Amino acid sequence: MTALALALALSGDDAGDVDLLGPLVATGLVDQVPSHSTVHRRRKELADHDDEAAGAGTTAVLAGMKTARTADWTACGARNPAAAASTDAPLVLDLDATEILAHSDKEKAAPTWKKHYGFHPLCAIIDHGDGLTGEPAAVLLRPDNVGSNTADDHKDVLDQALAAIPNRVDGQEWGKRLLIRTDSAGGSQAFLRHLNQQGLAYSVGLPVTWQIGDIASTLGEGIKQGIIRAGGTVSDTTDAYVADITSRMRSWAGEPLGINLDKYPTDMRIIIRSPDDGLEGTRRPEWGDFPLGSRQCLYL
Structure with a gap:
């Protein structure tokens, strides 16, 4: 799963993109590139284990993403976000939902009042600033008919993102050096209390x-x-x-x-x-x- 997390960090968008890791074998960052069937089989094992062990599979995936991202950010040297972020120039984590249409009956797909059918995932995307790409930190798959301002979903995707983001280089908590940004869907009292309890900076719509x-x-x-x-x-x-x-x-x-x-x-x-x-x-x-x-x- 570390290989899959690295592929995602390299802008991959499906399991087949582990092929992006080919050039990294020579650098020693990865030992070998797993086959597509190995990735799918391992994902199913984790999903089954997640259902049986109260989220243990998700925890394992997030840990793999954190390990891969830590290596990736460390290679950035002085531009490592885990070292460069400050209270004046914090690392920004955007939370926002998007709609993905399904053209056949998929797992958890549902209709919506917009007369669409599909999913309404809630995403946590790291914004590295002008001239740089966004970096997916966590995505919570949801049916298309789910409410947009569900506090529990916002808390879940934030907690998953925090579990996948590297620790600060100085060993301190992120605190106000991590800015959570979302629209009014995240403006619930419960979610704001959650942000406040963790000491994070935030810019939330109302x-x-x-x-x-x-x-x-x-x-x-x-x-x-x-x-x-x-x-x-x-x-x-x-x-x-x-x-x-x-x-x-x-x-x-x-x-x-x-x-x-x-x-x-x-x-x-x-x-x-x-x-x-x-x-x-x-x-x-x-x-x-x-x-x-x-x-x-x-x-x-």
């Missing part, structure tokens, strides 16, 4: 309600900051901005926000982002010039 729109419509220019665009330029706040609205939300005296902040981590900051993506948002007269809908994002 749905925007009309009450939050009311708060944002009263923001003065002093609280707004321009958005740093992909090219490095900073936007004018009249076009796009970010603003910390934590204190305003906690002191809100109007209609209920629809979010009980007392059940969220006390040190959590709430940032609103109004991008200039050119999309027409949903408007209500009491919001003035502040359009809700696809244009506004709220992050924790």
Whole structure:
């Protein structure tokens, strides 16, 4: 399974891609390349053992991925993420779900309200930054009709990803040097508590309600900051901005926000982002010039 994990690290996407390891035999990183039948047979053995031994097979696979990834990252020298990541420039782990269609009756495939049929896996992908590729850390296979904001699934895929990521070179915990990033599907109280308990940094989306729109419509220019665009330029706040609205939300005296902040981590900051993506948002007269809908994002 170490060979399969190495193949995945080398951008492989199925068991047959163990052939990518051929050039590595000469380097000593692998002794030999297993046959496709050996890989499939071993995977089935682990799957059967996983069912019988409460996840022991999954644990073994994650351990193999961690071993392979540790060797791979160590070969990066000074650019080893396990050494280079810091609280100012953390390693980013993205959690997001995607839809995969099945054209025949596959194991765990199911229909969805979108009238599709297939899977809705939740993925944990390491983002190595500009100019570099993403690196799959864990994938939780789920039927297509599963809910998007299932806290248990987010906790499971995060824990699997953490088990497959190398230890810090300095022997310390990752802590705030690992940033977990996900959309509002990960904005549940249970998942945020899980992140907080592990001491990880996080940037998590939160749905925007009309009450939050009311708060944002009263923001003065002093609280707004321009958005740093992909090219490095900073936007004018009249076009796009970010603003910390934590204190305003906690002191809100109007209609209920629809979010009980007392059940969220006390040190959590709430940032609103109004991008200039050119999309027409949903408007209500009491919001003035502040359009809700696809244009506004709220992050924790």
